[in-house]
Amino acid sequence: MTENIERLAAALEDGLIGRRRDLHRCPEAAWTEFRTASMVAAALSAAGYEVRLGQEAVRRESMLGVPSEDELTAHMERAVAQGGDPDLIASMRGGLTGVVGELRCGEGPVVALRFDMDANDLDEACDEEHRPFREGFASVNAGVMHACGHDGHVAMGLGVAELLAECKDQLHGTVRLIFQPGEEGVRGAGPMVDAGALDGVDYLLGGHIGFRAPRTGQVVCGTGGFLSTTKFDVAFTGVAAHAGAALEQGRNALLAAANAALNLHAIPRHGQGASRVTVGVLNAGQGRNVVPPNALIKAETRGETSAINDCMFERAREVVAGAAKMYGVDAVLTEVGRSVSGESDPGLAARVRRAAEAMNFFDPAEIIDRMELRGSEDFALMLAEVQGRGGLGTYLMLGSDLAAGHHNARFDFDERCLAPGAALFAACVLDLMEQPVESGS
Amino acid sequence: MTENIERLAAALEDGLIGRRRDLHRCPEAAWTEFRTASMVAAALSAAGYEVRLGQEAVRRESMLGVPSEDELTAHMERAVAQGGDPDLIASMRGGLTGVVGELRCGEGPVVALRFDMDANDLDEACDEEHRPFREGFASVNAGVMHACGHDGHVAMGLGVAELLAECKDQLHGTVRLIFQPGEEGVRGAGPMVDAGALDGVDYLLGGHIGFRAPRTGQVVCGTGGFLSTTKFDVAFTGVAAHAGAALEQGRNALLAAANAALNLHAIPRHGQGASRVTVGVLNAGQGRNVVPPNALIKAETRGETSAINDCMFERAREVVAGAAKMYGVDAVLTEVGRSVSGESDPGLAARVRRAAEAMNFFDPAEIIDRMELRGSEDFALMLAEVQGRGGLGTYLMLGSDLAAGHHNARFDFDERCLAPGAALFAACVLDLMEQPVESGS
């Protein structure tokens, strides 16, 4: 069976690479994945999957950090102009860009796979040393770039869809493929969970190209140590005044924000485990000689456990409120993303190892049981949902040679990881439908 | 004689208003006044003035805060596209946009008048309530607006040129009209002084529409209390790092800048007189979850005397260097503007009063001897140059009803101030050539 899958996957390779490059060329950031999602939906339908999208896939009320109506409309128009299906896109109005495809194959467990689709807010490198530019598939959308490999994730997910559709008669249970928007900024998973995308799931698998597995041929079977996190913006509003004649009439939002930034970083370390806090962006002021009436900061807290993150975020709220009070300005704090801590199930990871070992795609010496993520991923929200209902989940790292680090303008990965990745996911599904993971393992 | 001037000025009124509106529609910011300056140069030549421009009017080495070569080129192209003379503009390459026109009329004192030409970095209001929009002369150049009245200053200056050319036979001495770029940010005066624009000047007059004289018909004969000032930018450069996994590898430029901003404001008050320090703009960071490797602040110091400003700026340097050291980042401080303190000569102001009183244009009850500026103006550099060589100078406020405060997107002034202003300057010139100001007055 595994041999068959490997063969099928190898045959798909060129198609996967082509798909990835098309997506790379037209990257879309969080809540604007209109073209991507419409193509995913069309491909899943074509492969025989039952498709849910729009409000059936994403709960509007749970969405954080959504662009303005005008921006969303502009992105919908761009998506259509770049070849997206207008009708499908219309059903995603408001940024409801998640897609769920389901293949029901009789009695058996529900196995869900999750793939994230969004790109980064970044200008792609445009010179001959950067392969996507040299070979003509660099981003044409200004300020957006697939610099994390989610273009590969989507291609791989659609490859899995095809592989499993071809093996349909060997399946006993339900395959659910979840294509998630807005992983960057940890925004997309929550609203899909709230829309029921994980209901009834017995096994959940997800994964990432590269990252902690930076060599083609590697595979990490279970990732742990997801950091719980909260992303938030704070807008400070004061009063402008002339810096020469009437300073006392102003209310300085820049200084409130500077104090907030400084004191957020001074929130004490947590004694129970790792904690983090970062103000990544601060923009304030209108002109050199005007008391700055406006400031915006973009920040995040993290914690080894959700309790630690909650503690950090609670302190962050205090710091922001206090900094605003010090300068007599208003501060509006908006949560724009959220995820929890999490740990893959070792029993399920062991089954991934078994599947990987049965393939020629992977170097047996490079199959690793567990690795620490030391970062945040809203896959953890899905994991918590599944584990909370008694299911199991694991998050893989699929090795790939990298041209540069993730979120770098020169990021690129070795596309030879795509077919093996698709094959491994498909093999795991088949295996889990054949034989359940024993409890306690 | 005064009557004659008033009559001539009244006849010019429509032309002055038309000129002002044309300039208002095509505003140009500091060092990019290519179209404006080329029109000034052409008009002065046409009126019989000997014209100096480019390197003869502005010393390149003294220029601060100059835009990049690319930006300058783009602005030169725009200036030509909007009707500027290509040859004249070519001679201003590098941003040398100052113009000096001279009318020599035999023996007698050198009387210089200074007019500033630059616009503000601001988007103009565009709705029916704003007259320039309603009447079709709002700015067509995005992000730039004449929100301080310098369009009126240029129109008035060219009116003075015409008036004096018409009275040429009554003049005994030399008229020198100085059209200065980059007053906003106090950048333009220094390089014109260094190029010799004030050499040999016996009397210097300048002035401003509105400001401390916000009613049409008012005139302030001498302005004092110019604050000495230094404008500076600081660019901080650190090292980016992932905010979850490797914070210790980063060097946080945002926190260095936040500390600089906070501690710049904490520089102690000066015991000898008024001091000021403001950080008006702070922009830092690349993304929420990245240790910010970059930050920029725009700041200024001021002082009631130049000694106080120097003391403030010296402390500012220390604060910036210390903040950078605290965070192990580089800080590059660039001076982008500079002016000194200053005081108009009461004797010369008294002559302005005499000339104003002789006209019907002004309300005798609204002719004011002296007012405090409580701000900075690089006219003070020219004043210091002239006074340092034994000459006299004064700075007028020419009353005008204002639609909104200076530097506001809804700024507009009452154009009926233009002809009287031009007449007053011309009358002063005639008067000064007739009868010197007695020393000690």
Place this chain on the structure above:
Amino acid sequence: MTENIERLAAALEDGLIGRRRDLHRCPEAAWTEFRTASMVAAALSAAGYEVRLGQEAVRRESMLGVPSEDELTAHMERAVAQGGDPDLIASMRGGLTGVVGELRCGEGPVVALRFDMDANDLDEACDEEHRPFREGFASVNAGVMHACGHDGHVAMGLGVAELLAECKDQLHGTVRLIFQPGEEGVRGAGPMVDAGALDGVDYLLGGHIGFRAPRTGQVVCGTGGFLSTTKFDVAFTGVAAHAGAALEQGRNALLAAANAALNLHAIPRHGQGASRVTVGVLNAGQGRNVVPPNALIKAETRGETSAINDCMFERAREVVAGAAKMYGVDAVLTEVGRSVSGESDPGLAARVRRAAEAMNFFDPAEIIDRMELRGSEDFALMLAEVQGRGGLGTYLMLGSDLAAGHHNARFDFDERCLAPGAALFAACVLDLMEQPVESGS
């Protein structure tokens, strides 16, 4: 008459110097001037003055910054041990250490003179170069020193009392001598005003040895530019925690106080005139490895006008509240002193000049009409009270060669200023009872 006074004063000189040295040896700080006040009261009674003390001289409810009951008791005991009258001291229980002496001499104006009595919190220099040590009259009270010359003020005031008692038959009106506690920290004047010490006063004079008149023989007839001021302490209370194991359980009062200190200094300069803010003392923490649960700051604001000071103090309250909120700690702000802005009356100062010019004590070239104080003095509260009721007041500087600056451990003054000072005050009283100051002068 003046000659007579000069002669009488010269005869008193040795007594004044002896008195000053006795007081210098036993200095007493604010609200603990038990020995000093009891000696003043005794001397005034002996000279025939009607004396008010305790609750009749100081309003208890208006007192700020009063030491604890235990401290007051200890100081009362010390005062008795150092020769103070036990009965008089008992009537000052609670720190009511002000004394008013009145000499009624028929119809005529009420002329009040104010002398301050308190010493500084400072260890006096104890080496042979310091004259008070060398000649045996250095402070014997640890941590307290007459480093501002108030010992001289008291001696001078008692000299005035004697002079006027001797000239009693030439007086027409009421002499009121006010001996005030707690000038340092601007605490004593308010409660004496509230107790009615200035009721009915037509003319008020006060003065200072040295300061802006640092040479023996000088006299400044009117001092102006008193800065309005508020003195305040802030106690921050947080929660201690172990710095290794449980930082998140702490609430860091040290960091709240550090933020308060920093941001108090960053309160914007006031556009309408001079402003000041200083945190002079910060003490926080219990041990190196404990999250600091406690912090105390001692601070002050000042303003060229009382409106400016009020604005500064209002901002200070906000900064303190915000800093506490940022760190989740409590902050208790206590006002411990207060004074207003003020200006001497030129008409009254002119009379001081006349009196001084009539004496041989002063160098005519060194009699100065007016000087800026550039500091705070709660004499301004008395001045405001008198001026508010239509009276006149002035504050003198009585020149004296100084060994070191005021508030310095090596401060000492030239005692030859004492007799002339007493003579000048007495002469002014006589003069004012003879001839009123004409309004408008």
Place this chain on the structure above:
Amino acid sequence: MTENIERLAAALEDGLIGRRRDLHRCPEAAWTEFRTASMVAAALSAAGYEVRLGQEAVRRESMLGVPSEDELTAHMERAVAQGGDPDLIASMRGGLTGVVGELRCGEGPVVALRFDMDANDLDEACDEEHRPFREGFASVNAGVMHACGHDGHVAMGLGVAELLAECKDQLHGTVRLIFQPGEEGVRGAGPMVDAGALDGVDYLLGGHIGFRAPRTGQVVCGTGGFLSTTKFDVAFTGVAAHAGAALEQGRNALLAAANAALNLHAIPRHGQGASRVTVGVLNAGQGRNVVPPNALIKAETRGETSAINDCMFERAREVVAGAAKMYGVDAVLTEVGRSVSGESDPGLAARVRRAAEAMNFFDPAEIIDRMELRGSEDFALMLAEVQGRGGLGTYLMLGSDLAAGHHNARFDFDERCLAPGAALFAACVLDLMEQPVESGS
């Protein structure tokens, strides 16, 4: 054999308690343990141990945080007055208060035991609820208290000395008892290591009463997770100035220290493991209305590994230097203590378990293999020295009911832990001389 030791220890119990109470009454802080050390030296000599003290036990050049010569002399005098041996104390001049006792019993391993002797800087509670006060053995030395149990450690160590002397004929090897000064502040271990106190040691044991074992009868056989740490003071020196008249002449040390405190806490978390930084104390300023010319902070960094602590301390140096530079003040940073990270050897801990299990003193259910310290202890320096030369070491927790937490003014422990603790150490020595720990265990 174990039975014998238990019996002997039980017989010593009253003596150990008496010794502990005597030490509790006369506590001595770091580098001033003159009385304690002289009594230890006398007792060891009496029991037949060869004693090294003064320069033979402590390397003077390695000592950090040593009190001034005057303070040391005063403490030596107090120690003699409280019964210390004058000659022994004389040999400890300079604070060389470590003692090493050695009992050589033929061929065999060198087994070292370490006991710390110093008390805390704390006033002991003095009311009837506090047993040491009620029963008459509370501290008579103001500001010093045995609030961590080191009095018990010394008593226990001298108990071990007696027990082993009595079993001398069963010993094969060398017993070395190390009595260390200055554990609080991690000052004493380094200079004893540098003086050779650990030379040749095969097995090292140490331990603590209470702490992570807060119940009598408990024992933790191996403690790990010692945090590496650096303790440091920073003295800032600026320039005083009058806060009303001449702020610009001052150099504000308080603000430099406040900035240092704030930014020390903002040093980024280390991605490789736990880090800590705390400013526990800040004292600054002289008076409310004086620009503060002086400030002192007491701070510490910690790290899960020594590399992390080094990284934190390096950043701390930068912050301090930068804060000083910002305000133009001098900063002198002095290291006053230092320790490293460390981990007990599990093989040696297993032997402690075996010895404890063989005794009736301990509750078998309360014998714990390993616990995290989550704090710093300079035993880790000795551990590193021994492990670096191929030896083994472990750090025990000896359970004791506690009246209040360590470093609390009401701290007291259950003295019934003393005899069992002494017995356990002695039994371990005997056991280790009988049978070596096998490598790799």
